[in-house]
Amino acid sequence: MKVIDVAVGVIKRANNIYISKRADSLHQGGKWEFPGGKCEVGESVEQALSRELKEEIGIEVVSQQEFLIIEHDYGDKKVRLNVHLVDDFNGEATQQEGQLAKWVAIGQLNQYEFPAANVDIIKLLQQEY
Numbered sequence: 001m002k003v004i005d006v007a008v009g010v011i012k013r014a015n016n017i018y019i020s021k022r023a024d025s026l027h028q029g030g031k032w033e034f035p036g037g038k039c040e041v042g043e044s045v046e047q048a049l050s051r052e053l054k055e056e057i058g059i060e061v062v063s064q065q066e067f068l069i070i071e072h073d074y075g076d077k078k079v080r081l082n083v084h085l086v087d088d089f090n091g092e093a094t095q096q097e098g099q100l101a102k103w104v105a106i107g108q109l110n111q112y113e114f115p116a117a118n119v120d121i122i123k124l125l126q127q128e129y
Contacts, residue, residue, distance in 0.1 A: 004038060004080070005038065005039040005045070005082060006037065006080065006082065007037065007038075007039055007045045007046075007048035007049035008034050008036035008049070008081045008083045008084070009034060009035050009049050009053050009061075009086045010067055010083060010085050010086065011057070011059070011086050011089070011093055012085060012086065013087070013093075013103065015106055015107075015129065016103040016104060016105055016106070017103070017105075017106055017125065018034075018035065018057065018093045018101065018103055019032045019034060019101065019109075019112065020032070020035055020057075020095055020099045020100065020102075021099055021101070022099070022115075023099065027076075028074075031113050031114055032112040032113060032114050033118065035053055035057050036048075036049055036052050037055075039082070045066075045082040045084065046064060046084070049064060049082075050064075053086070053089075055097075056095070056097060057094060057096060057101070058092070058093065059086075059090065059091040059092070060089060060090040060091055061086055061088075062088040064085065064088075065084060065085045066083075067084055067124070068083050068120065069083065070117055070120055072116060072117035074115075074117075079117060081117055081118075081121075106125050106129050107126065109122045109125065109126070110126075
């Protein structure tokens, strides 16, 4: 099974993280997620994440740092999440694609249902911050 490379942005402002709810019709629909999307052919993770965050939430990434890489097999799909921390950006994060979105305190992320592949992101955030 092919592994899908995904660029994921943990958008951090003070002690809060920006999350959005996946559309019900999508894979893992109805669950909360960190914004991002598939890497296109010939595109670096950094390029993909900058493009996706501009399209999805209207921000311009000034800098990003690799946070962790997660490979997860959902059974019907395998993903490699290239997770980057973004705490330097221009603009105000607002959902551009009609999804519900909000800023959530790092300590409260456990109160939201995320896809299984995102659990390690939340654990690391809560350990580091």
